[in-house]
Amino acid sequence: xxxxxxxxxxxxxxxxxxxxxxxxxxxxxxxxxxxxxxxxxxxxxxxxxxxxxxxxxxxxxxxxxxxxxxxxxxxxxxxxxxxxxxxxxxxxxxxxxxxxxxxxxxxxxxxxxxxxxxxxxxxxxxxxxxxxxxxxxxxxxxxxxxxxxxxxxxxxxxxxxxxxxxxxxxxxxxxxxxxxxxxxxxxxxxxxxxxxxxxxxxxxxxxxxxxxxxxxxxxxxxxxxxxxxxxxxxxxxxxxxxxxxxxxxxxxxxxxxxxxxxxxxxxxxxxxxxxxxxxxxxxxxxxxxxxxxxxxxxxxxxxxxxxxxxxxxxxxxxxxxxxxxxxxxxxxxxxxxxxxxxxxxxxxxxxxxxxxxxxxxxxxxxxxxxxxxxxxxxxxx
Amino acid sequence: xxxxxxxxxxxxxxxxxxxxxxxxxxxxxxxxxxxxxxxxxxxxxxxxxxxxxxxxxxxxxxxxxxxxxxxxxxxxxxxxxxxxxxxxxxxxxxxxxxxxxxxxxxxxxxxxxxxxxxxxxxxxxxxxxxxxxxxxxxxxxxxxxxxxxxxxxxxxxxxxxxxxxxxxxxxxxxxxxxxxxxxxxxxxxxxxxxxxxxxxxxxxxxxxxxxxxxxxxxxxxxxxxxxxxxxxxxxxxxxxxxxxxxxxxxxxxxxxxxxxxxxxxxxxxxxxxxxxxxxxxxxxxxxxxxxxxxxxxxxxxxxxxxxxxxxxxxxxxxxxxxxxxxxxxxxxxxxxxxxxxxxxxxxxxxxxxxxxxxxxxxxxxxxxxxxxxxxxxxxxxxxxxxxx
Numbered sequence: 067x068x069x070x071x072x073x074x075x076x077x078x079x080x081x082x083x084x085x086x087x088x089x090x091x092x093x094x095x096x097x098x099x100x101x102x103x104x105x106x107x108x109x110x111x112x113x114x115x116x117x118x119x120x121x122x123x124x125x126x127x128x129x130x131x132x133x134x135x136x137x138x139x140x141x142x143x144x145x146x147x148x149x150x151x152x153x154x155x156x157x158x159x160x161x162x163x164x165x166x167x168x169x170x171x172x173x174x175x176x177x178x179x180x181x182x183x184x185x186x187x188x189x190x191x192x193x194x195x196x197x198x199x200x201x202x203x204x205x206x207x208x209x210x211x212x213x214x215x216x217x218x219x220x221x222x223x224x225x226x227x228x229x230x231x232x233x234x235x236x237x238x239x240x241x242x243x244x245x246x247x248x249x250x251x252x253x254x255x256x257x258x259x260x261x262x263x264x265x266x267x268x269x270x271x272x273x274x275x276x277x278x279x280x281x282x283x284x285x286x287x288x289x290x291x292x293x294x295x296x297x298x299x300x301x302x303x304x305x306x307x308x309x310x311x312x313x314x315x316x317x318x319x320x321x322x323x324x325x326x327x328x329x330x331x332x333x334x335x336x337x338x339x340x341x342x343x344x345x346x347x348x349x350x351x352x353x354x355x356x357x358x359x360x361x362x363x364x365x366x367x368x369x370x371x372x373x374x375x376x377x378x379x380x381x382x383x384x385x386x387x388x389x390x391x392x393x394x395x396x397x398x399x400x401x402x403x404x405x406x407x408x409x410x411x412x413x414x415x416x417x418x419x420x421x422x423x424x425x426x427x428x429x430x431x432x433x434x435x436x437x438x439x440x441x442x443x444x445x446x447x
Numbered sequence: 448x449x450x451x452x453x454x455x456x457x458x459x460x461x462x463x464x465x466x467x468x469x470x471x472x473x474x475x476x477x478x479x480x481x482x483x484x485x486x487x488x489x490x491x492x493x494x495x496x497x498x499x500x501x502x503x504x505x506x507x508x509x510x511x512x513x514x515x516x517x518x519x520x521x522x523x524x525x526x527x528x529x530x531x532x533x534x535x536x537x538x539x540x541x542x543x544x545x546x547x548x549x550x551x552x553x554x555x556x557x558x559x560x561x562x563x564x565x566x567x568x569x570x571x572x573x574x575x576x577x578x579x580x581x582x583x584x585x586x587x588x589x590x591x592x593x594x595x596x597x598x599x600x601x602x603x604x605x606x607x608x609x610x611x612x613x614x615x616x617x618x619x620x621x622x623x624x625x626x627x628x629x630x631x632x633x634x635x636x637x638x639x640x641x642x643x644x645x646x647x648x649x650x651x652x653x654x655x656x657x658x659x660x661x662x663x664x665x666x667x668x669x670x671x672x673x674x675x676x677x678x679x680x681x682x683x684x685x686x687x688x689x690x691x692x693x694x695x696x697x698x699x700x701x702x703x704x705x706x707x708x709x710x711x712x713x714x715x716x717x718x719x720x721x722x723x724x725x726x727x728x729x730x731x732x733x734x735x736x737x738x739x740x741x742x743x744x745x746x747x748x749x750x751x752x753x754x755x756x757x758x759x760x761x762x763x764x765x766x767x768x769x770x771x772x773x774x775x776x777x778x779x780x781x782x783x784x785x786x787x788x789x790x791x792x793x794x795x796x797x798x799x800x801x802x803x804x805x806x807x808x809x810x811x812x813x814x815x816x817x818x819x820x821x822x823x824x825x826x827x828x829x830x831x832x833x834x835x
Contacts, residue, residue: 175627208603232510
């Protein structure tokens with residue numbers, strides 16, 4: 067009972083801290099929004115274009131490309147080149163002013179394709195669209211020459227012809243790592259959930275260091291409160307902070323971005339166990355460091371470093387095989403695996419038992435070490 | 448000036464003894480960028496585009512052979528396997544052995560020769576959408592050639608007096624060889640830092656905004672510790688005290704950035720280009736960071752509040768400014784240019800692309816503007832807070 071009071075006091079302390087309001091409530095959601103805007107959704111290559119022409123030919127070319135790429139217009143060629151170089155678009159094309167007059171020109175008209183080496187493959191996509199238009203022009207020129215007719219007439223006939231030549235149909239096979247049903251914010255939400263539960267949990271270690279330095283924890287032992295209650299209370303306080311963060315992110319993203327969290331029971335189990343892991347790590351840090359500023363700095367490094375390694379910043383599925391194995395030394399990777407199973411493969415709590423088991427083991431080890439250290443430092447004079 | 452240096456030297460000595468500046472200014476960014484590079488560097492390199500395609504020829508006739516020749520001839524970075532059966536190809540795509548396969552169905556040549564509709568099939572792995580799109584484009588280009596001939600003959604038939612003769616067919620095929628539209632390729636520089644160089648500079652600039660806190664928040668700490676009145680009682684202008692705090696931040700920031708970039712150069716092979724340009728950029732970039740965090744320190748009630756707000760400012764500007772990942776999508780890209788982070792990283796990127804100092808003038812101007820505006824506000828605010 068006293069342990070619970072100590073835990074709740076710790077949660078209250080976090081909520082009274084004004085900057086916590088930002089880092090716990092605003093920042094995670096803003097970041098999920100930013101990541102969703104930057105990386106979420108289907109990744110269609112972006113093609114910048116500058117088009118001086120206003121006629122049907124250039125419109126037709128852009129319309130044809132629209133299906134394959136996302137088009138971004140730039141006012142001048144210089145702007146386009148800068149955008150391509152800065153990787154704001156994958157490549158660019160310049161549709162020349164005389165593109166419309168291609169039908170009357172004796173020389174071929176050039177569309178300029180601008181790309182750094184990384185954008186070069188897009189050339190084939192653009193070339194297919196250009197060739198498609200060229201086929202119509204070619205037919206018009208051919209008929210005009212053979213029949214001695216004006217090109218306007220033959221172009222109109224060629225444009226309205228139903229001939230399609232050799233069409234291409236496309237099918238996809240295989241099981242996708244990231245199914246199409248995955249929402250724009252789903253991937254970012256699950257990885258930021260794990261990142262923030264751990265980072266903001268670790269930030270709680272500073273509070274424990276302050277309690278120790280101000281000898282609040284030691285004075286509690288002077289009251290009729292057992293060591294066990296104090297230790298459980300302090301660890302419970304970190305747990306309360308971490309789990310509060312977790313539940314907040316799940317509920318907020320569910321309401322704001324309709325993020326899919328899969329089986330509620332499974333999601334809750336992951337949050338509770340990962341909350342215990344974070345609590346263990348935070349209590350261990352709080353019991354080990356003497357300077358809360360240093361602990362804060364190291365907490366950020368540890369929190370972000372483990373998050374990166376564990377796949378919270380870049381999908382673990384895209385790591386090299388060796389890095390994937392290395393990633394699983396972090397609890398983060400196991401928690402993300404569990405969420406992926408729940409969300410992307412519609413798993414239930416039964417399907418994620420192995421991951422939950424590993425998380426429970428992490429929690430047991432961290433909490434064990436933390437209570438041992440905390441008992442030791444609190445009883446030291 | 449001498450008195451400014453004396454106060455700054457005292458502050459710096461304090462910061463060296465208390466190791467937190469060392470942790471935040473050097474250890475944190477270095478360790479994190481090292482981890483990021485190890486974790487993402489390999490994944491980013493693997494993104495190099497090298498699709499594996501297969502060709503299934505169920506037709507076996509002229510058109511199929513022509514198409515197979517074209518696919519085989521596309522060269523690097525594609526790898527092509529021909530002579531597959533449909534089952535092998537489909538299983539291969541599902542098992543990630545191929546990104547995409549082309550299937551030329553039986554009767555394709557016959558259909559085309561008789562002017563009927565024919566279709567090629569591209570089967571792509573669901574996780575290789577771009578490879579599949581490129582494969583589709585290769586097939587479509589071939590299809591456009593076929594279309595040019597068919598369309599020529601159809602237009603001829605529609606407008607001309609008589610039926611199509613074999614001579615017309617040959618002429619149409621010949622004339623389809625040179626299309627009236629061409630695509631000219633023009634290379635462009637890749638203005639992106641290498642992964643290692645990006646991670647180190649991103650983290651260095653991110654933590655810079657925490658490192659410079661130590662100086663500019665000094666006035667608040669002196670006030671809290673009760674040493675501020677003594678400092679003010681000393682025979683020196685108030686401006687000198689403020690300058691000293693700003694100078695402490697400047698030194699910490701410049702040392703942090705310089706050491707990190709040099710370490711990145713020697714430990715991780717990062718290349719940032721013209722050293723003079725990098726030095727100027729660092730100096731002005733740090734000044735901008737000092738000025739911004741100075742504004743917070745000038746108007747905060749106490750050191751704790753300043754620290755909290757400065758942390759928020761550092762994190763928000765860092766995320767938006769592209770310290771963790773490049774922010775390139777439309778509206779956010781414009782917003783990110785309001786942060787010094789974006790300008791420092793852009794300047795470093797331009798320099799690493801081989802540009803001279805003159806090319807980073809826009810970055811320097813933007814940073815100078817930020818410094819002047821924020822610096823004026825900060826100085827004004829601090830003067831006011833020191834007024835008797």
